[in-house]
Amino acid sequence: MEEEMTENNHSITKFQLFFILIQSQIGVGLLSLPNVVGKTAKGDGWISTLIAGVAVQIMLVIYWLLLKRFPNLIYTEITQKILGRFVGKMLNLFIYMNFILVGGLAAILFIKIINLWLLPLTPGWMISLLILIPCIYLTISDLRVMARFFVLATSLILLLFFTSFLSWFTPKEIQYILPIGGSGLKNILMGSKNSLLSMLGFEGLLFIFPFIIQNKKGVLKTVSMANISITLFYTYFFFLTIISFSTDQLVQMREPVINLLRGISYKMIDRIDLMFLSIWIVPMSTSVIAYLFFASKSMNVEKKNYTKVVLMNGFIIFLITLIPHDDAIITQFNKYVSYLNYGIVFIIPTLLLILSFLFNKHERSESA
Known part of the structure; x- marks a missing residue:
């Protein structure tokens, strides 16, 4: 009975899955997306985000085909089923490293934004503790509690969406996106690569x-709807920022989305950007939270040891956040993490699917 209750606590609905993927993908990356994509794709960045959305959809189909063959296993268990215990465990080490490093990078960027916009005099390690303590607490909780929190947190994403309507009262120049396709196919594809990195989080489906x-x-269908929502959301904000600022201005702003709200002011409400950032x-x-969860799950530990693993991983992420927040160091760190990401999120699941067909590996045959 106790095991059944525990299993129920770690079960979620498709409705909750939708919001888990939404929250895993939207975060720090959205605020700087127009700057990152605009450097290469310029006014065609909105096309880049759409292409990135198509790439994500292709990967979701690959994930779906792989998971259908192993419906009761998570990513790091599938690797061992297909590749064997030794090779699988070696590969799982890189999978774990990927998620812990991405979680650390997300925390670093989070701290940097808070330091820059809200708390410039507060030490970074203090902000890191204030961020990670509640994140660890929620990750230790069962998956259902996490899912419910993610559902509630989505209302704040909707708040950003509706707040952005206020910016339509400021001057707009549609000519900033013209001529469509003028940046060239190569630059548009380069922009889609940068968009893709901002959309990461969909790999959570594997766990x-x-x-x-x-x-x-x-x-x-559920994960596809989540991907469509994210793609349109990112495309909308890139389009809104590019017609609000020129391309030259866009590449000089760290977080164009915050700058977009900074220009809005009313008699009774001022600095909407800081109010938004606080929310x-x-x-x-x-x-x-999502990447701390993925990293902890990837270790394949028993349930009784899960809390210790989360605490350990939370401490590792805290140590990563102590890296000096110099732009050059963060850029280099982001570059190496991106390379690892491509392998873990795109290449390995595709190879696993191909090998599962070649060797006729699937869960039913393993148990038969």
């Missing part, structure tokens, strides 16, 4: 799929 309690036939702390935290 959450076994815990879905409803009929899994509708899961692909946006919650959606930024969900990215850290």
